[in-house]
Amino acid sequence: xxxxGFTAFDLVFMTxxxxxAALAMRRWSQLLSAALIAYGVDVLLRFAMEYxxxxxxxxxxxxQLAFARMDLHGLAATxxxxxYFAAVAILFGMKRRYSR
Numbered sequence: 001x002x003x004x005g006f007t008a009f010d011l012v013f014m015t016x017x018x019x020x021a022a023l024a025m026r027r028w029s030q031l032l033s034a035a036l037i038a039y040g041v042d043v044l045l046r047f048a049m050e051y052x053x054x055x056x057x058x059x060x061x062x063x064q065l066a067f068a069r070m071d072l073h074g075l076a077a078t079x080x081x082x083x084y085f086a087a088v089a090i091l092f093g094m095k096r097r098y099s100r
Contacts, residue, residue, distance in 0.1 A: 006076050017042060018084060022091035031092065035085040042080070 006014075021034040047067075054062035 010076070013042065013045075014080075014083060014087065018087035018091055021084075021088045022095055025088070025092050025095075028092070031085070031089055034092075035081070035088045038088065039081045039084045042084070 017038040018035075021038040025031065025034050050065070051062055054065050057065070
């Protein structure tokens with residue numbers, strides 16, 4: 001199951017990261033920082049997984065390979081921050097609505 005470059009693991013991880021970010025928020029003014037932190041964690045984990053999957057290669061080649069693999073799905077990489085922003089906003093709105 002691949003939707004525009006997103007695998008099932010990507011979608012589950014994005015949902016979990018957005019949920020944690022929305023639960024940590026207290027005010028709407030924290031939306032941008034919460035979405036960027038969730039996106040940053042996502043990028044760092046994906047890069048670390050690609051880097052570690054390179055195996056017994058020199059570090060400079062492994063870094064180049066990790067960046068090349070992350071660029072395979074250009075549309076998913078471009079849309080990802082906006083998906084985080086929308087998901088965190090929706091989840092925080094639901095939290096605010098149903099917590100009263």
